Amino acid sequence: MARLTDKAWSPYLAGAAIGLLQIPAFLLLGTALGTSSSYVTVAAAAAEVFDPGIRAIRYAAAHLDGAKNWWQVALVVGIALGALLSASLSGTRRRGIAPVWRRATGLGPGGRFGMAFVGGFVMLLGARIADGCTTGHGLSGMAQLAIGSFIAVAAMFAGGIATAMLLRPVR
Amino acid sequence: MSVLNAVLLGLAMGIVFGFLLEKSRVFEPAVILGQFQLRNFIMLRVFLAGVAMGLVVLAALTGFGLARLAPKATLPVADAVGGLILGAGIALAGACPGTVLAQIGAGYRDPWFTLAGGLLGALAFTYAEPALAPWIGAAGQGRLTLDMLLGVPFWVLALVVAAVLALVLRAMESWRPWRAELGEAADGLLPPAAPAPPAAGRPLPAE
Secondary structure (H helix, E strand, C coil): CCCCCCCCCCCCHHHHHHHHHHHHHHHCCCCCCCCCHHHHHHHHHHHHHHHHHHHHHHHHHHHHHHHHHHHHHHHHHHHHHHHHHHHHHCCCCCCCCCCHHHHCCCCCCCHHHHHHHHHHHHHHHHHHHHCCHHHHHHHHHHHCEEEEHHHHHHHHHHHHHHHHCCCCCCC | HHHHHHHHHHHHHHHHHHHHHHHHHHCCCHHHHHHHCCCCCCHHHHHHHHHHHHHHHHHHHHHHHCCCCCCCECHHHHHHHHHHHHHHHHHHCCCCCCCCHHHHHCCCHHHHHHHHHHHHHHHHHHHHHHHHHHHCCCCCCCEEEHHHHCCCCCHHHHHHHHHHCCCCCCCCHHHCCCCHCCCCCCCCCCCCCCCCCCCCCCCCCCC
16 A cells, blocks of 8 residues: 655656545635745735736736635745655655756756756746646646636647657656 | 625635645645646546536436536637647646645645735736637637537436446556656655666765
């Protein structure tokens, strides 16, 4: 059976357990799991310090306040804590840059940091245009049989495959 | 629910979520990049299992009248264009918006830059949103789900799709067991498929 100190659990078991997280989300908050709109909440809250006028943008205002927005921010902070806990229990704490990047790109640390920054920017730009990411459209939208989420997930895989194939093979 | 209670609930759920993302190995950049190169399928296994369980959960919750669905509006243009851009970003980052945080928690260094880029990307979109809004809403269909299209109750179709996904996962496991994709360091990085080029010859010690 799965132990807390195992390095890896069956992806089917872990995936199904992630699916169970929809129960508290729907019962207690009336919303589905999601992660990418928390970026808007944090970024807009930080920007408001320098530009109070950002609140005039309806999209920003809709993400700045309220239980659901800050629930999602807490959720992604919790993700980091949970991963730290799991990796500590199993002795798989990571450091530096994953070895796959040198194999796939040949870049040194500086190049990889730049690539990660650009990747993050593009990722959130796309997620906000599509109104959801792997969690909101993928896990939650597909579990609600939403047509828009089927389109978004298909496009996400298409864009991901097309981009990843430009890199060197990971194996 | 008060904001404080929502934050405490979010933290608790996030810790479980992050724990499971780490245990499933789906947060590893080699797993995510390997999925998009069609060389490692751990991501798809976790994803489809999560969707299948979500379908069962929501079939039960809505079937017994305990919860109501909250699907996102169908925006065909934005879903397709945004999805393509999102996918490209995930490939470059080696992470999704959620797994970035799991990578940081596990100790990787570069996802801090992914996170910074992501926050800037979200901010850029926020400022651009008023100009983009008409285009994002193009051909919008509002709430549209497969059960509505087919005219069957959600819970019936949800259980059928969940059963199909379970069969797909069983077929995947007999095609290639998930442990075969784990790699020696449990990071999804497998030895190169092609024979490695001969190691550079070490200069022979002079006689």
